[in-house]
Amino acid sequence: MKSFLITVALVVAAVNGQAPHLQQLKPQTDTFASNFELTKDQISSLNLSGTVISNLEIAVRFEQSNWATGPVLHDPFYTELPSNTSSAKPGSILKVEHFTESANYTLPPAVALSRFIYQSKTLNGTLVPVSAYILWPYLNRNAAKAAPVVSWAHGTSGIYAECAPSHMRNLFYQYGAPFELALAGYAVVASDFAGLGVAKDIKGNDIVHQYVASPSTGFDVLYAAQAAHEAFPGELTKEFVVFGHSQGGAASWAAAQNQVDAQIPGYLGAIAAAPITNAIEQSQIYNIDTPLLEIAQAVHSIYPHVPLSDILTPEGLAFDEILRNISSCNSGFSQLFQDLMASSPKPSLLKDKFLNSTAANQFANLTAVGGKAFEGPMLILQGTNDQAVVPALTSKTVNRTCEDFGDRGLHYVLVKGSNHFPVLYATQQLWLTWIDERFASASNTSSDSSKTLPSGCSFETIGINSPQPLDHYNLNAVNYFLELATSSYEAA
Numbered sequence: 001m002k003s004f005l006i007t008v009a010l011v012v013a014a015v016n017g018q019a020p021h022l023q024q025l026k027p028q029t030d031t032f033a034s035n036f037e038l039t040k041d042q043i044s045s046l047n048l049s050g051t052v053i054s055n056l057e058i059a060v061r062f063e064q065s066n067w068a069t070g071p072v073l074h075d076p077f078y079t080e081l082p083s084n085t086s087s088a089k090p091g092s093i094l095k096v097e098h099f100t101e102s103a104n105y106t107l108p109p110a111v112a113l114s115r116f117i118y119q120s121k122t123l124n125g126t127l128v129p130v131s132a133y134i135l136w137p138y139l140n141r142n143a144a145k146a147a148p149v150v151s152w153a154h155g156t157s158g159i160y161a162e163c164a165p166s167h168m169r170n171l172f173y174q175y176g177a178p179f180e181l182a183l184a185g186y187a188v189v190a191s192d193f194a195g196l197g198v199a200k201d202i203k204g205n206d207i208v209h210q211y212v213a214s215p216s217t218g219f220d221v222l223y224a225a226q227a228a229h230e231a232f233p234g235e236l237t238k239e240f241v242v243f244g245h246s247q248g249g250a251a252s253w254a255a256a257q258n259q260v261d262a263q264i265p266g267y268l269g270a271i272a273a274a275p276i277t278n279a280i281e282q283s284q285i286y287n288i289d290t291p292l293l294e295i296a297q298a299v300h301s302i303y304p305h306v307p308l309s310d311i312l313t314p315e316g317l318a319f320d321e322i323l324r325n326i327s328s329c330n331s332g333f334s335q336l337f338q339d340l341m342a343s344s345p346k347p348s349l350l351k352d353k354f355l356n357s358t359a360a361n362q363f364a365n366l367t368a369v370g371g372k373a374f375e376g377p378m379l380i381l382q383g384t385n386d387q388a389v390v391p392a393l394t395s396k397t398v399n400r401t402c403e404d405f406g407d408r409g410l411h412y413v414l415v416k417g418s419n420h421f422p423v424l425y426a427t428q429q430l431w432l433t434w435i436d437e438r439f440a441s442a443s444n445t446s447s448d449s450s451k452t453l454p455s456g457c458s459f460e461t462i463g464i465n466s467p468q469p470l471d472h473y474n475l476n477a478v479n480y481f482l483e484l485a486t487s488s489y490e491a492a
Contacts, residue, residue: 033065077095111179130198159294162329163209212247221242225242239266239267377409379413
């Protein structure tokens with residue numbers, strides 16, 4: 001049917017004197033927009049095999065081919081900041097791109113895109129400009145006058161400026177949540193997180209992404225919703241729900257904790273899917289040091305007296321420098337470490353003593369979520385077969401939180417058989433319903449409206465009564481990616 005419509009469109013164009021010129025088709029690869037290569041100096045400093053070097057270059061070309069706007073360091077949206085950037089209050093809007101051309105993105109039909117920059121703050125309290133996007137619905141949920149807002153917190157995309165979801169063609173999480181939310185009628189306000197996207201402040205100082213410093217990203221998520229409403233007061237509701245996965249799941253949980261004191265107007269609750277509750281403890285359990293290469297710069301930015309050389313080995317420092325120089329994100333990072341783990345001998349990147357050091361313990365105490373007061377209600381989703389986040393650690397953190405703050409309204413859902421990313425797909429009906437209920441509660445103006453808010457702690461396991469055996473479902477990983485169609489036959 002779609003190919004028939006395309007044919008009809010071409011015939012109509014020909015009748016109107018707009019017949020297209022005959023063009024030779026060119027096969028498209030997934031690295032079509034990049035010719036990236038490591039320099040000779042970079043190759044020599046890494047002391048890696050030709051295969052590992054080639055694999056890293058291919059992975060980085062793939063990343064760069066999926067940039068919608070080119071390098072962020074060359075994009076005026078991210079680099080040209082207004083003069084009030086250094087003094088504006090957190091939650092203030094700094095810059096708005098009302099219409100973002102979506103032709104180079106791989107968005108679903110019937111959505112629109114905006115980008116904006118707003119003020120947030122780091123874990124140290126330093127004011128920082130942060131970029132974000134808004135994915136607009138075509139029809140607001142329940143035909144509301146203003147689009148109800150979900151403040152989305154993405155999972156680990158990387159730790160460098162180029163790793164901002166707002167300049168990725170598929171906005172990084174695509175149908176995992178943002179696309180589905182927008183198609184369901186919600187406006188998705190999505191922070192890139194500080195240090196991703198906007199690389200420098202107005203004075204030219206580097207903005208370091210404080211990876212898994214969850215209170216920091218928790219503020220990014222809260223302030224993004226506040227700033228978006230300031231930019232679009234008639235189009236967006238002041239009310240919002242926070243929702244995140246993985247690193248973003250921890251950010252959502254931290255946002256609920258931050259909200260106890262912040263009291264951002266309009267907050268309705270938070271969803272934390274597969275949250276990284278304690279990155280240091282998780283690394284100790286899994287006994288792997290690759291995530292700590294990403295954590296190292298966050299530790300150093302929070303504790304400047306702790307040099308990277310106290311955290312990383314000489315090999316780790318060399319890899320950190322290369323990845324920073326090429327601004328590699330998830331694809332390059334994961335491919336490199338997959339190859340390194342297959343090498344013999346395996347390189348040691350982290351100093352053995354770091355995980356038990358004072359700095360590591362302080363970082364964990366400062367950044368871990370759970371066991372603290374939070375503004376409810378909160379929905380937590382965790383796959384039982386998660387290979388990225390330790391399910392037992394999530395459960396332990398939930399139990400500790402319920403022991404001390406069980407009256408705040410926490411619902412914990414274990415998703416039987418699910419790995420890390422599929423948990424979002426397996427629970428889509430649950431989180432859409434939960435978000436609907438939050439906005440319904442907000443619109444209930446009766447005197448007993450508070451009775452509609454969940455209280456206490458509750459627990460649920462899903463997947464027990466699925467219509468097919470669990471091994472019939474792909475609960476392991478997302479096995480596809482979205483690629484820009486450059487010729488009509490690719491979308492026929």
